[in-house]
Amino acid sequence: MGTVSRMDTIRWGVMAPGRIARSFAADLALVPDAELVATGSRSLDRATTFADEFGGAAHGSYEELVADEAVDVVYVASPHPLHAEHTRMALAAGKHVLCEKPMTLDGASTAALFDEAAERGLFLMEAMWMATHPTIRTLRALLTDGEHGTARQVHASIGFVAGPDPTSRLVDPALGGGALLDMGVYPLTFAQLLLGEPDQLTAVANLSDRAIDLDISIAGRYPGGATAALTATLTSHASVTATVSTEIGTFELPRPFYSPDRIRWTSYWTEGGAGEWIEPDEPVVGQGYGNEAMEVHRCLRSGALTSELVPPSQTIALMRQMDDLRAQVGVSYADRVGT
Numbered sequence: 001m002g003t004v005s006r007m008d009t010i011r012w013g014v015m016a017p018g019r020i021a022r023s024f025a026a027d028l029a030l031v032p033d034a035e036l037v038a039t040g041s042r043s044l045d046r047a048t049t050f051a052d053e054f055g056g057a058a059h060g061s062y063e064e065l066v067a068d069e070a071v072d073v074v075y076v077a078s079p080h081p082l083h084a085e086h087t088r089m090a091l092a093a094g095k096h097v098l099c100e101k102p103m104t105l106d107g108a109s110t111a112a113l114f115d116e117a118a119e120r121g122l123f124l125m126e127a128m129w130m131a132t133h134p135t136i137r138t139l140r141a142l143l144t145d146g147e148h149g150t151a152r153q154v155h156a157s158i159g160f161v162a163g164p165d166p167t168s169r170l171v172d173p174a175l176g177g178g179a180l181l182d183m184g185v186y187p188l189t190f191a192q193l194l195l196g197e198p199d200q201l202t203a204v205a206n207l208s209d210r211a212i213d214l215d216i217s218i219a220g221r222y223p224g225g226a227t228a229a230l231t232a233t234l235t236s237h238a239s240v241t242a243t244v245s246t247e248i249g250t251f252e253l254p255r256p257f258y259s260p261d262r263i264r265w266t267s268y269w270t271e272g273g274a275g276e277w278i279e280p281d282e283p284v285v286g287q288g289y290g291n292e293a294m295e296v297h298r299c300l301r302s303g304a305l306t307s308e309l310v311p312p313s314q315t316i317a318l319m320r321q322m323d324d325l326r327a328q329v330g331v332s333y334a335d336r337v338g339t
């Protein structure tokens, strides 16, 4: 276990077949050298329903899934307070892991997971698919080519109305509810991908009566004096767009800014200001989860234990930024951390 040869089909196991696992599995089917060979759920019925649709074996427990010898890499898609336990379970069984975002509830437990994967010689990556998305990669390249100026200011907004169900994982503290961990991680990561690690982040938030952040606004200062205004909400329908301003023009990222089909560049000098639409350099596979799976494949085939597009340093830095922001606004998962 643990080694994947250059020619093999890479065999995936899905742990926790909920909403995002469905989107991921649909895109995985479009990746030519990927095979979904097993699904593990707390319920055999749910695993069977998922396996009937996407293929592979069905297991009625996560333990059985990670013990399945046909599985090379486990995709962990449970609610975030369970990511650490479930990732550790897969690593202990000798499986490589792609773990949904946010990786855990705090920076320390995220760092510990990467240490454990490295000690075991296994691959681990946070499923921060925005960073592997071709359009976002193209934007990053455009901001380093010198022709579009230097990013000076980033605006990004994300969110939707979570709905009234108090047991929804989005608002339930026991399931890691809150706008920052669930959604704010996207604008924060977006700003870091373009501007570097922040020098300062300041937040204000609106908390629920169960003390999770329903709405959060973050102001950031980045190297060289670049700044960002980043928002996430569970009480309003946000535009889910972003802009990146340089000293010579603006990039606009249409909805959803973390996985747009294309971006618009408007130079300050362009007559009429209509701008120019720019397509990604590489094809988007499915919604973009396919490109994330392809990055995992690329790493496994090269023997890399971590991804350069979603490196542990970035994931850990983001988790630590969110620790700090939650402390600023008074949201704590202290009783759940490490579980």
Ligand SMILES: NC(=O)c1ccc[n+]([C@@H]2O[C@H](COP(=O)([O-])OP(=O)(O)OC[C@H]3O[C@@H](n4cnc5c(N)ncnc54)[C@H](OP(=O)(O)O)[C@@H]3O)[C@@H](O)[C@H]2O)c1
Residues within 6 Å of the ligand: 015, 016, 017, 018, 019, 020, 021, 040, 041, 042, 043, 046, 047, 077, 078, 079, 080, 082, 100, 101, 102, 127, 129, 169, 175, 181, 182
């Ligand atoms: N990358 C993305 O675009 C994206 C999008 C949405 C969500 N996410 C992330 O993916 C994770 C899952 O989100 P989701 O929206 O897919 O959630 P979801 O629909 O609620 O699915 C989560 C699954 O986890 C399993 N589970 C295990 N223990 C559980 C517990 N105590 N309570 C509830 N479910 C439990 C359940 O499957 P079984 O009981 O069948 O095992 C459930 O179906 C979250 O961390 C979220 O932040 C990522």
